Amino acid sequence: MPRKVFLVLLGLMLAGVSWAWAQPNHDFGRGGFQDRLLEVKRTQLGPALGVDQQTVNKLLAIDERYKPLRHQVITGMIGDWRRLQQTMSQTSPSEQEIKAILSDMKRRKQEMQNLQERQGDEEMAILTPIQQARYLIYLRGLIKEARSIKGGTGGPGGMGAPSGGMGGPGGMGAPAFRQREIPVSRPPQ
Numbered sequence: 677m678p679r680k681v682f683l684v685l686l687g688l689m690l691a692g693v694s695w696a697w698a699q700p701n702h703d704f705g706r707g708g709f710q711d712r713l714l715e716v717k718r719t720q721l722g723p724a725l726g727v728d729q730q731t732v733n734k735l736l737a738i739d740e741r742y743k744p745l746r747h748q749v750i751t752g753m754i755g756d757w758r759r760l761q762q763t764m765s766q767t768s769p770s771e772q773e774i775k776a777i778l779s780d781m782k783r784r785k786q787e788m789q790n791l792q793e794r795q796g797d798e799e800m801a802i803l804t805p806i807q808q809a810r811y812l813i814y815l816r817g818l819i820k821e822a823r824s825i826k827g828g829t830g831g832p833g834g835m836g837a838p839s840g841g842m843g844g845p846g847g848m849g850a851p852a853f854r855q856r857e858i859p860v861s862r863p864p865q
């Protein structure tokens with residue numbers, strides 16, 4: 677698998693997990709959602725990747741260093757999306773204001789991609805290609821499990837992973853809000 681494709685996939689998966697961490701904690705017995713997720717990773721990651729506990733600890737330490745940075749960018753993305761919605765709800769939105777918001781959104785998206793790439797590079801430096809592939813598969817399963825635990829399906833209370841492009845709120849790394857269909861009238865042919 678080409679390195680760039682791998683890093684993009686890893687970044688998207690990390691963004692999904694990041695979104696989970698950006699959500700408020702929910703009580704699942706002993707600790708909050710984040711604590712529970714960390715404990716699951718601590719116990720499952722070694723066997724899932726075929727690595728020792730020292731490697732698991734290194735991976736978790738890398739993730740811990742990037743978590744506040746991802747959270748900060750995600751919070752900014754959510755704020756940008758809300759500003760855009762608010763501005764667009766005005767009867768005559770200012771083109772300059774919209775242009776500035778879109779520019780902020782694009783900048784934050786690039787910031788998130790840069791963070792994900794740096795984190796991915798650090799993580800991949802300590803894993804073999806087979807372990808890297810297992811890590812991708814593990815993260816995908818973890819995201820699905822986290823969604824089911826939180827009961828989210830990508831709605832406002834869920835943790836929808838961002839999608840690529842700038843086509844909607846998810847494309848900017850914001851939560852994947854339910855999209856409404858917009859009727860389009862086409863001239864008869």
